[in-house]
Amino acid sequence: MEMLTHILGAIATVILAFVVGMTYGGLVRKITARVQNRLGPPWYQNFIDAYKLYGKTTAIHHGWMQIMGPAFLMVSSVVTLMFIPVLNNGGWFPNLNFEGDLIFLLYLMVFGPLGMALGAGQTGNPNSAIGVTRGLSQMVGFEIPWVMALVALMIQHDTTSITGLMEAQQQSGTWMMFSSPFAFIAAVLAMLGMFRYSPFDIVGAPTELASGPVSENGGKYLFTMMSSGSIFAFVKLTLYVDLFMGGADNLVILLLKTFAIYMIPVLYGLVSPRYRTEQSIRFFWGWPLFFGVLALIYAAIF
Amino acid sequence: MINDKNSQKIVDIIQNWSRKHSLWVLAYGTGCGAIEIPPTMTSRYDAERMGVRGAATPRQADILLITGYLTTKTLKRVIRVYEQMQDPKYVIGFGSCTINGGMYYDSYNTIKVLDKYLPVDVYINGCMPRPESVLAGFGKLQELIGDGKANGATKYKENLEWYKANQKKIIPNWVMPEYNW
Amino acid sequence: MQQLKANLIEHIKTSFKDAREKDYPNENRLDFYVNKQCIPSILTYAKDRLGYIHLSHIAIVDWLEEGEFELIYIIWSPEEKIKMFVRARVERENPVMPNIDMIWRQANTYEREFREMYGIQFQGLEGEQDFVLEDWDGPPPMRRDFDTEAYANETFFHRPGREDALDVREEIIKRSREEIPDFAKKYSR
Numbered sequence: 232m233e234m235l236t237h238i239l240g241a242i243a244t245v246i247l248a249f250v251v252g253m254t255y256g257g258l259v260r261k262i263t264a265r266v267q268n269r270l271g272p273p274w275y276q277n278f279i280d281a282y283k284l285y286g287k288t289t290a291i292h293h294g295w296m297q298i299m300g301p302a303f304l305m306v307s308s309v310v311t312l313m314f315i316p317v318l319n320n321g322g323w324f325p326n327l328n329f330e331g332d333l334i335f336l337l338y339l340m341v342f343g344p345l346g347m348a349l350g351a352g353q354t355g356n357p358n359s360a361i362g363v364t365r366g367l368s369q370m371v372g373f374e375i376p377w378v379m380a381l382v383a384l385m386i387q388h389d390t391t392s393i394t395g396l397m398e399a400q401q402q403s404g405t406w407m408m409f410s411s412p413f414a415f416i417a418a419v420l421a422m423l424g425m426f427r428y429s430p431f432d433i434v435g436a437p438t439e440l441a442s443g444p445v446s447e448n449g450g451k452y453l454f455t456m457m458s459s460g461s462i463f464a465f466v467k468l469t470l471y472v473d474l475f476m477g478g479a480d481n482l483v484i485l486l487l488k489t490f491a492i493y494m495i496p497v498l499y500g501l502v503s504p505r506y507r508t509e510q511s512i513r514f515f516w517g518w519p520l521f522f523g524v525l526a527l528i529y530a531a532i533f
Numbered sequence: 534m535i536n537d538k539n540s541q542k543i544v545d546i547i548q549n550w551s552r553k554h555s556l557w558v559l560a561y562g563t564g565c566g567a568i569e570i571p572p573t574m575t576s577r578y579d580a581e582r583m584g585v586r587g588a589a590t591p592r593q594a595d596i597l598l599i600t601g602y603l604t605t606k607t608l609k610r611v612i613r614v615y616e617q618m619q620d621p622k623y624v625i626g627f628g629s630c631t632i633n634g635g636m637y638y639d640s641y642n643t644i645k646v647l648d649k650y651l652p653v654d655v656y657i658n659g660c661m662p663r664p665e666s667v668l669a670g671f672g673k674l675q676e677l678i679g680d681g682k683a684n685g686a687t688k689y690k691e692n693l694e695w696y697k698a699n700q701k702k703i704i705p706n707w708v709m710p711e712y713n714w
Numbered sequence: 715m716q717q718l719k720a721n722l723i724e725h726i727k728t729s730f731k732d733a734r735e736k737d738y739p740n741e742n743r744l745d746f747y748v749n750k751q752c753i754p755s756i757l758t759y760a761k762d763r764l765g766y767i768h769l770s771h772i773a774i775v776d777w778l779e780e781g782e783f784e785l786i787y788i789i790w791s792p793e794e795k796i797k798m799f800v801r802a803r804v805e806r807e808n809p810v811m812p813n814i815d816m817i818w819r820q821a822n823t824y825e826r827e828f829r830e831m832y833g834i835q836f837q838g839l840e841g842e843q844d845f846v847l848e849d850w851d852g853p854p855p856m857r858r859d860f861d862t863e864a865y866a867n868e869t870f871f872h873r874p875g876r877e878d879a880l881d882v883r884e885e886i887i888k889r890s891r892e893e894i895p896d897f898a899k900k901y902s903r
Contacts, residue, residue: 260581269579276584282551283595288620291592449592449619606848633873639863641855642847646873703870706849 240324241313245462248312251486252461253277258490259497266501281457287450293354300350301448301455307343308459308466311336315469316394318485319401319478331391333381336470343463344370347444347456354447362444365508366434372515373424373431379523380418384474387411387530393470397478406477413526415475419495420519424511425467428500431511468493545681552595552621553678555584556671559594559618563611564601566628569661578664585671591617596674599651601661602630602643608650609704615651620686623674626656627667635660649699652685718794719744725764730756743797750785750802754812757787757800761817766791766798769817772824774832778858781806783834787814809834831856 256277264271292298313327314336344366351359384407385391388399400407408415424431435445445456468489472479476492479485506514562570573580574587588594591614603611615624626647629635634645647653654677657670677683689696701707722744723735730752736745748756760766766789775784787800804811813836814821822841828834830845833854844850853860887894 264579264581267576269576270582271579272581272584276555279551279555279584282548283555286548286552291617291619445593446590447592449590453593633875638872639866641852641860641862641865641869645866645870649871699871704849705851 236324243324244312244317245309247317248462248465249458251489252463252465253281253458255464255490255493256461259493262497263501277457277461281454284450284454284457290450290452292452293447296353297350297447297452300347300353301452301459303346303350304343305455305459305462307339307346308462311339311466312462314339314393315466316397316473316478317469318482319397319480328392328394330395333385333391333393333396336393337378337381341370341374343459351444351447356447358446359444362434362446366444368508369424369431369434369511372512373421373519376417376515376519376523377421377425379520380414380421380526381474383414383417383523383526383530384411386527387414387533393473397473400474400477406475408475411526411530413522413529417519417522417526418471418475420522421515422467422471423496423499424515426464426496428496430500430503430506432500433505433508433511436505464493465489549679549681553675555586556596556623556674557586557588557594558596558598559591559614560587560589561598561614562600563603563607564599564628564630566600566630566661567598569664569667570598570600573664573667578668580668580671583668583671583675591615592619594618595622597622597624597651598627599624599631599647599653600627602628602635602637602640603647604642605644605703608644608700609709612651612700613709621684622686623654623678623683624651624685625670625674626653627670628662629658629660632656632658644703650696650703652688652696654683654685715742715796718796722764722794722796722798726756726760729759742795743799745799745801747801750804750811753785753787753800753802754814754817757789757814757817760789760798760800764791765793768792769820770797772821772828774828776832776856776858777803783809783832785811785828785834804834811836813838815839830854833857 254274254277257272257274260276261271261274314332316328348363348367351363384396388396390396390399396407403410427434445453448456469485471492472485472488476488479488558570562568572578574585591597595618597611597615597618599611615622626632630637630643631647631653634640634643637643638645644650655670655674657666659666662670674683716739719737723737726733726735726746730748732749733752733756734747736747738744746756768790770788770790771786773786773788775786777784782803782805784801784803787802789798789800790796791798802811809832811834813825815825815836815838822839825834825836825839826841826845829836829839830843830847830850831854847855852865855862883894883898886892
C-alpha cells in the first residue's frame with residue numbers, strides 16, 4: 232500500500248512538474264513579447280510546440296548513442312525531481328529523501344548535461360561538439376558559487392538533508408533568505424547561469440553555432456529535451472523556494488513563490504546582451520565567488 | 534464513429550490543429566526577398582502570435598522559405614537542406630521569382646519555375662511582398678494544413694523520379710546522396 | 715590643378731613615348747591610352763615614383779563593333795588628388811593580358827572575374843577557375859554577343875502565361891486616364 236502511494240506520488244509529481252514547467256515557459260515568452268512591445272504567443276504555446284514535435288513522422292538518428300543523450304537528460308531530471316519535497320511537511324506525496332541527499336543532488340544535477348554531451352558527440356556534427364564544450368565550461372563557472380552557498384548552509388545548520396534544512400528554517404521562524412544573506416546572494420547569482428537565459432545563453436542560442444548541442448536532433452528527441460528542460464526548471468525553482476524562502480504550504484503559494492523567484496533571471500535576461508564563454512567564467516569567479524567566501528566565513532563564525 | 538475515408542478522424546484534427554499553430558521557419562534566406570523576414574518576425578508585424586518562430590537547423594524546422602531567386606549553385610544546396618528536414622514539411626515560394634522568373638526572367642543562371650524541382654504548397658506574390666502579405670501567406674498555409682491538403686512532402690516521395698530527373702537536368706555535376714527515406 | 719596635370723603628362727611622356735593623353739579640364743581626371751605590354755611598367759612607375767599608390771578600380775569596355783576589349787585601370791594619388799585612368803586595348807579572339815597581381819594584391823580578384831566572365835587570360839594568374847559560377851561550360855557570360863535570353867529559354871523551363879494576360883501599362887493608363895510620355899511607351903510589351 233505504501234508502495235502504491237509512493238508510485239502514484241512519483242507520477243503525480245512528474246506530471247505537475249511538466250505542466251508547471253511548460254506553462255512557465257509559455258508565460259516567459261509572453262512576458263518577453265510584452266516587454267518588446269508586441270503581442271506574444273498564447274500561454275499554452277509550449278504545449279502546442281511539444282505536441283507538434285512529438286508528431287513528426289520520420290526520425291533520423293546516427294546510432295544508439297544519440298538516442299541515449301536525450302534519455303539521459305530526461306532520466307536525470309526525473310530522478311532529481313524525486314528528491315525535492317514539493318510542499319512542507321510532506322503535504323504532497325512523500326518522495327525519496329534521506330540524510331545527505333543535498334550532496335547527492337549536486338552530483339545528479341550535472342549528470343544530465345554530461346549525457347547530452349555524449350549524445351551530441353555521436354552525431355558527428357562539429358556545431359554540437361563546440362556547443363557542448365562551451366556548455367560544460369560555463370557549468371564550471373556557476374557551480375563554484377552554488378556549491379559554496381550550499382556548503383555554507385550545511386555548515387550553519389549542521390545537516391546535509393533538504394528536509395533537515397527545511398525543519399531548521401521552520402523552527403527558527405525566519406526565512407533562510409534573511410538568516411544567511413550572503414549564501415542567498417551567491418545562490419541567486421549562480422542561478423543566473425543555471426537557467427541559461429541571457430547573458431549566459433551562448434550554449435543553445437540559435438544564432439550561435441546553429442543552436443549548439445541540439446543541432447542534430449529533431450522531432451521526438453527535441454520533444455524529450457524540451458520536456459526535460461521544463462521539468463528541470465521546476466526542480467531548481469522548488470529547491471530554491473524550499474531552501475531559502477520557507478517552503479510552501481499549499482500549491483498556490485508554491486506557484487506564486489516559484490514565479491516570483493523565476494522573474495529574477497528572466498527579467499535580467501531581457502535587457503542583457505550575451506557574454507562569451509570566457510567572459511561568463513570570469514564573471515562567476517569574481518563577485519559571486521566573493522559572496523560565496525563571505526557566506527562560508529559567516530557560517531563558520533555564527 | 535463513422536469511419537469514412539473522406540472525413541478526418543479526431544486524432545488527425547488535433548494533430549493538424551497543433552501543427553498549424555506552431556510553425557518553425559528555417560532561418561535561411563536564399564535570395565533578396567529575405568530582407569522582409571526580419572520585419573515580419575519583430576515587433577511591428579508580429580508573427581510569433583501565430584506561433585511562427587525561427588529555427589536554426591533543418592532538423593528542427595517545418596517550413597523552408599524560398600525567398601526570391603534561386604541560382605543553380607543554391608539549388609543544389611537547397612535540395613540537400615530540403616531532404617534533411619523531417620516530415621511533415623512545407624515549402625513556401627516567396628516572391629515573383631519563384632513563380633515565373635520575375636525580374637530575372639532572361640538570366641542565364643537562375644531557375645524560372647520552382648515547382649519543377651521542389652513541391653511548393655503556397656506562393657506569395659510580390660517583389661518583395663510586404664509583411665502583411667507574408668502573414669496572409671502563413672494564414673493560407675494554416676488553412677491548408679487544417680484541411681489536410683498541404684502534403685507536398687508526400688508528393689515529393691511519390692514522384693521522386695520526375696523531380697530528380699528535372700534536378701539533374703539543370704545541375705550537371707551531381708554529387709549528392711540518394712534520397713532513401 | 716592644371717599645373718599638376720601638366721607635370722604628370724610630362725613625367726609619363728618622358729618615360730613612355732607612345733602614350734597618348736586626354737585631359738578633362740574641369741575635373742580632376744586624366745586619361746592615358748597605352749599599349750597593353752606597357753601596363754605593368756607604367757603602373758609600377760606611377761605607384762613608386764609619382765605617388766599614385768591606390769588602385770581604385772579596374773573596369774572593362776566591350777567594343778563589339780571594333781572587335782576589342784578595353785581595360786581601364788583607375789589609380790588615385792592622395793596628395794595630388796587626381797584620378798589617373800590608364801587604358802589599354804586587347805583583341806577579342808584569344809585575349810591575353812599581362813598580370814599586375816604583384817603590384818596590388820587586390821587585382822587578383824578583378825582579374826579572376828574577367829577571366830570567368832569575359833574569357834581574358836592573364837599570364838601567371840593564380841586562383842581557382844570558378845569564381846562565382848559553378849560548373850559553367852558555356853561561353854563567357856558577360857560578352858555582348860552572348861544572348862542570355864535565348865540561352866535561358868533553351869535551358870530552363872518557363873511557366874506559360876495566362877490566357878487572359880493584360881499589359882500593365884495599358885491597364886494603368888486606362889484606370890488613371892493619364893497619358894504616358896513617348897519615351898516610356900517603347901518599354902511596353
